[in-house]
Amino acid sequence: YRGSLTTIILRLLEQEGKMYGYEITQKVKEMTGGRMKIKEGALYPSLHKLETEGHLKVAVEKVDNRIRKYYSLTPQGEKEVVSMLAELKEYMENMQAIMNHKLSY
Template sequence: MGNQKLYKGSLQTIILKLLETNDKMYGYEITQHVKELTKGELQITEGALYPALHKLEADGLLAVEVAKVGNRLRKYYKLTESGTKETANKLEEMQEFLKTMQHLVNPKFSME
């Protein structure tokens, strides 16, 4: 993706959706999963990811589990009950936004 700034407003939605699908994940795993799913088009930096994760946690949407892996501690993030509800809201908002953008950018191919 030529403009990485386009995804910034969608980062929380991306994180919530991944956690809905994968139950629990740690930070690096999230970045790699996004990179893999988008065939390298979207690369989330640690500088963008961790503030987003901390905000979602502070908002009560994520819970954190700490596990010892080898000789390191690893933080796993998972959705709370509120996080599950907010994921559905965010995905609905995203679908409406994409539909609106489709109308603006390519009205001939809009579905309504």
């Protein structure tokens, strides 16, 4: 998933509304049958970067005597996810065309 973590995060938050970090890692693991695992060392820097760029907002809540940070999309983040998904779709279509192209020698 190298290079696509930002897209994964934004898409999940678009679908789920708000999530905390560990929840994101578990959802990806569940959705991919364990084939994709996001490490905290990759996730949290991406979340912080998206927050700094104005794509995410953070709400702190106390859950079972623990402080939990929930991430959700800002209006700018909602626009960004639409743009990123369009780019990803185009990329996948181009890769499909390349992979299915019969080479002639």
